[in-house]
Amino acid sequence: MDPRSAGSPWQEMRRLQQQMEHLFSGLSPALRRPLTGEYPSINISRSDDTMIVDAACPGMERDKLEVTVVGESVSIRGERKSEADSAQVRYHRRERPSGTFARTVVLDERLDPDRTDATYTHGILHLRLARAQEAAPKRISITS
Amino acid sequence: MDTTTSRTETQAAAEREIVTLAPPVDIYETDTAFVLLADMPGVAPDGLEVIVERNTLRIRGRAEEKTGEPEYQEFELGNYQSTFAITDDLDTERISAALRDGVLRVEIPKSERLRPKKIPVATE
Numbered sequence: 001m002d003p004r005s006a007g008s009p010w011q012e013m014r015r016l017q018q019q020m021e022h023l024f025s026g027l028s029p030a031l032r033r034p035l036t037g038e039y040p041s042i043n044i045s046r047s048d049d050t051m052i053v054d055a056a057c058p059g060m061e062r063d064k065l066e067v068t069v070v071g072e073s074v075s076i077r078g079e080r081k082s083e084a085d086s087a088q089v090r091y092h093r094r095e096r097p098s099g100t101f102a103r104t105v106v107l108d109e110r111l112d113p114d115r116t117d118a119t120y121t122h123g124i125l126h127l128r129l130a131r132a133q134e135a136a137p138k139r140i141s142i143t144s
Numbered sequence: 145m146d147t148t149t150s151r152t153e154t155q156a157a158a159e160r161e162i163v164t165l166a167p168p169v170d171i172y173e174t175d176t177a178f179v180l181l182a183d184m185p186g187v188a189p190d191g192l193e194v195i196v197e198r199n200t201l202r203i204r205g206r207a208e209e210k211t212g213e214p215e216y217q218e219f220e221l222g223n224y225q226s227t228f229a230i231t232d233d234l235d236t237e238r239i240s241a242a243l244r245d246g247v248l249r250v251e252i253p254k255s256e257r258l259r260p261k262k263i264p265v266a267t268e
Binding site for chain 2: 052120
């Protein structure tokens with residue numbers, strides 16, 4: 001046995017974890033989630049004047065879903081309650097996350113909180129965030 | 145575990161244009177029914193199929209297509225599919241399914257004879 005790994009069990013654990021992450025990388029976000037530790041999963045797109053953040057968070061209670069924009073960051077908070085109490089029913093499988101969550105994403109853009117638009121459709125929270133005026137590209141006309 | 149095979153499968157899945165995911169599910173049992181909940185974000189009611197065939201329940205969802213590639217991506221909207229074995233003790237004639245905010249809920253009542261019965265005890 002390699003004496004270095006024998007002396008450092010954590011290093012070995014880390015190596016195994018990296019292998020696991022590699023194996024999981026092609027699987028569903030649900031399986032990746034515990035490893036990255038962040039919920040919900042997000043996608044970010046950008047156009048000239050908007051940043052679009054999509055968050056996959058199905059089954060949220062709308063009145064507990066909260067979005068705040070400050071400077072360059074967007075925070076998403078929410079809660080998903082379990083439908084049934086495990087004291088009253090018998091669970092055979094339990095893979096869906098539940099409880100409260102909060103995630104803050106820092107975008108490398110100043111945002112205009114007054115022009116933010118949020119919709120929640122089919123379990124996807126769709127945020128359209130306007131880039132602050134000074135961050136949007138301006139076309140400079142060239143004079144000869 | 146054969147890591148070489150898993151890695152190849154993983155790569156193959158990543159290369160396919162539309163991914164198929166097994167949605168995370170909860171299954172619980174009450175006195176009268178089995179309930180299945182599946183997270184399928186991005187799926188609209190018309191993109192969903194719930195099929196009972198012999199002793200299997202198959203759920204299939206197609207997420208609405210998105211235009212463009214995000215510049216930063218943690219999740220992928222694709223197709224969801226899972227198959228579950230169901231026993232004869234369930235009353236598949238009275239199965240019900242609903243989709244709300246990307247969560248599919250399927251309820252299958254237990255057959256009458258499987259439900260717990262309370263027997264009244266006569267006192268003298």
